[in-house]
Amino acid sequence: MTARDSAISVQGLSKTYRIARGAAHVDRITDAALNRLRHPFRRTQYDVFEAVRDLSFEVPWGEALGIVGRNGAGKSTLLKLLTRVSAPTAGVIELGGRVGSLLEVGTGFHPDLTGRENIYLNGALLGMSRTEIKRRFDEIVDFSGVEKFLDTQVKRYSSGMYVRLAFSVAAHLETEILAIDEVLAVGDAEFQAKSLAKMRDVARDGRTVLYVSHQMQTVTTLCTSAIYLDKGELLYHGSVEGALETYRNSFEKFQARQSVASNRPGTGEVRFASVRVTQPQQTPADEKVIELELPPVTGLIGDYFVSCHINDANGIVIAQCDSRALGVWFSPGRAHQARLSIRNLWLKPGTYTVDAYVCQAGILDAWEGAESFEVLPSYPYPELTSEEALLSGVILTDFTYERG
Amino acid sequence: MDRLIITPPRRTPLPPFRDMWRAREVFWRFGMRDILLRYRQTVIGVAWVILQPLVAAGVFAIIFGQVAKLPSGGLPYFVFSFAGLLGWNLFNGVIARASTSLVANQSLVAKIFFPRLLIPASSVLSVLLDFAVALVLMVVLLFVYHINPGWAILLLPFWILFAILLGLGVGIAAAALMVKYRDVGYVLPWLLQILFYVTPVAYSVDAVPPQLAWVFEANPLTWLMEGFRWSLLGQAPPPLWQLAGLVVVSFAVLAGGLLVFQKLERGFADVI
Secondary structure (H helix, E strand, O other): OOOHEEEEEEEEEEEEEEEEOOOOOOOOOHHHHHHHHHHOOOOOOEEEEEEEEEEEEEEEEOOOOEEEEEOOOOHHHHHHOOOOOOOEEEEEEEEOOEEEEEEEOOOOOOOOEHHHHHHOOOOOOOOOHHHHHHHHHHHHHHHOOHHHOOOOHHHHHHHHHHHHHHHHHHHHHOOOOEEOOOOOOOOOOOHHHHHHHHHHHHHHHOOOOEOOOHHHHHHHHOEEEEEEEEEEEEEEEEOHHHHHHHHHHHHHHHHHHHHHHOOOOOOOOOOEEEEEOOOOOOOOOOOOOEEEEEEOOOOOOOOOOEEEEEOOOOEEEEEEEEEHHHOOOOOOOEEEEEEEEEEOOOOOOOEEEEEEEOOOOOOEEEEEEEEEEEEEEOOOOOOOOOOOOHHOOOOOOOOOOOOO | OOOOOEOOOOOOOOOOOHHHHHHHHHHHHHHHHHHHHHHHOOOOHHOOOOOOHHHHHHHHHHHHHHHHHOOOOOOOOOHHHHHHHHHHHHHHHHHHHHHHHHHHHHHHHHHHOOOOOOOHHHHHHHHHHHHHHHHHHHHHHHOOOOOOOOOHHHHHHHHHHHHHHHHHHHHHHHHHHHHHOOOOOHHHHHHHHHHHHOOOOOOOOHHHOOHHHHHHHOOHHHHHHHHHHHHHHOOOOHHHHHHHHHHHHHHHHHHHHHHHHHHHHHHHHHOO
């Protein structure tokens, strides 16, 4: 296949961000001028952060490409580059047509404008011409199901209506390439199914869809191929199953890498010696106990605090347990054997990971994937019911019903 | 179907005129949005646009005309200062709205691609509407005071154009700088306030002591004000060198503004 036939062709694409080193970030022009006066010959030193590194891939027409990867892998940066929101540092992107983006829902909606006015404004922003919007206006309104409230200001809309209208405008873009960032998970189940079907139609029409998501489930249902990014590099390009497998495998590698303290982000003045979940296998209603070991350090002034996140298999943070919230601080001079107990968090069966952080003013140690544990498939409820009764929801809860 | 090729931008790329033309709908929609929003949620709405220059002109008529007894070229001081304010408000309004527009729309800038220059540019529309309302009032005043500006009124569109070019040049540069340095938003109104007093808006150049006159003569806004008063009040036309200077300076300021904007534009989404 030659580059001519593909919808998207990317060659050696890189994006680096420069982060000014040393002094605090300058965001006042008076400070900038003063600094220049004080140090007329000094050039600001920058740390270079490579968000996306040397990517090359091709996407043929009619393909729905999923972009998967961990947080900070460069997925959103890649999408921003492809949609021209931000400019590449190196490399070439060749696009076979216009790119429409369906980024965060409601971007470009103004609360004080009516639904009708917002359709026109948003359509224009997304790159539709006036005639195009007019031609598809009825379709958009129809799809969203808000025809009765077209001349009402959208600030009076329910959040569901708002999201439906915003999605409808973007979904009716006639661009040859459509980029979607994590937005299909909106609205009720019915609308979600409708949106997914709509997106599949787009791909079936021979257009190309780019889809970034944490939710592996929607990637599987929507996409026909996928790429897997890790730390800005392309590690896999091929089938969706293959990408998801790489994603799962990479977690183990990632975990191994993170267990070496020097590989972890953070200033490193205090590092965890160990983070351990006392029960690596547990039932949903069990109390979750995490033991943290922190060595004594010298040279750090002032107390620090710790925080642990519990994430589900899709990388969504289920709980944040910050010691600040309890007023618990740690003095750096001595060793600590801290014990975090989480009660009344009923997790659904599955694999969970723990991220642990040491912070003061900034982050001293960020250990993502410090531990993982498994919640066994047993349910803490008295009755054995059908799957459906437990299917929805992110967690389980301790609930009761009383018949009045 | 043309293929679009994206490469790293050069240091100072040319403004994307072709993209801007294609996205002209955004320009209109943004302008319309600003206008709708401003009139929809204010209690006095249009009245504000009329009241504001009227009261200002009234105050200047009292302070400069009655208290300081400055010359106004034989015209009632009220009309005289109203004509000046008309031109000044156009220039000042474009700067004020254009300069804050990018930061006000930062969520869009960070998430959607469209020619960013359209955001500050579109603020001209709502300022022009304000100007149009005030202009109608001006015409009424001309009839009330029996002032006939003569054929010079035909040149009014040129003064409007130059006021916009000047304002937009400053405005887009300030908008681009404000993305990175928010304090531009505090410094700029203060600078404009000072500029207002050193420009003969509410007083005439004749009131300036002769030994200082050259300072005022060197200010391009003086030339613009003289132009407005020539067209609206039939006062003496500004000398030819000032007219030529105004054309050159207006386009130079706009070009300078574009240069600053283009230089900073590629970093917007990363900084904002």
